[in-house]
Amino acid sequence: MESLQHQALDNPLAFGASAAAITAALVFGAWIYRDYTAWIDFGTGGTSANFSGYLRITKFRLLRAFSGDDLKDASSLSPDGLSYLPKQLPRREGQLPAIIERTLPQRQYPAKTPLDKAAYDRLHALPKKYAEQLNDALKLDKSVTEGRTTDAIYALPAHRHGAHDRVLGDEIAHVHPAENSLHVWLTEADTYKVVSAGWGERFPLASLGMVNAGWTFVYAPRSMEEVAVVEEIFKAGIGHLTGKRP
């Protein structure tokens, strides 16, 4: 204490600068700690829930922050090529949802008003419904891209049609249990349609060339009518991976 006082008296400017540096380090440390615990508490998706996982997602977050790439902008995608969606998707109404800034897992902030039970049940039953209906071409299993925390549908290898991605494998789609959004693998033309009509956005690692550009984040539906649109998008994913749209 005494030596600090001496220092302050001897060189007030340097003392002020080091006090500011210490304060900044403490604030930054507290911010990291809060962000880290929030990430663990929310669920880390497919990333290991420890500090090395956190460093990994933080690296992507920084890369993205400096890239200036807006995931809600479809203009980097090609609108041409195969499509399994209806010609014209209706425009999603209202504001686009706010996305959690940590980049991974790609999630929106949960809605303040919960989805009504019938719509919620229909949404979360989609993987099982199509795995049963098309059991010769699809199977239900835990999602590998989500670290096996939720159900996903997969194309059976014999029915796999074209698309190939090292990370995604045969996974077509899954629904996120905490906030009702989805990831669906679409053709690039269909990702273009979904993003342009405001139903979803691009995947952050796609523009870094790490995952196929058709891996699409679909916003949580807010009503039964929106679940119906989301189901069309889900079916388009099945069409993309199997060549047959249900």
Ligand SMILES: *[C@@H]1O[C@H](CO)[C@@H](O)[C@H](O)[C@H]1NC(C)=O
């Ligand atoms: C984090 O978890 C992964 C997978 O469980 C493991 O391979 C890695 O060694 C862990 N890292 C640390 C720092 O604990």
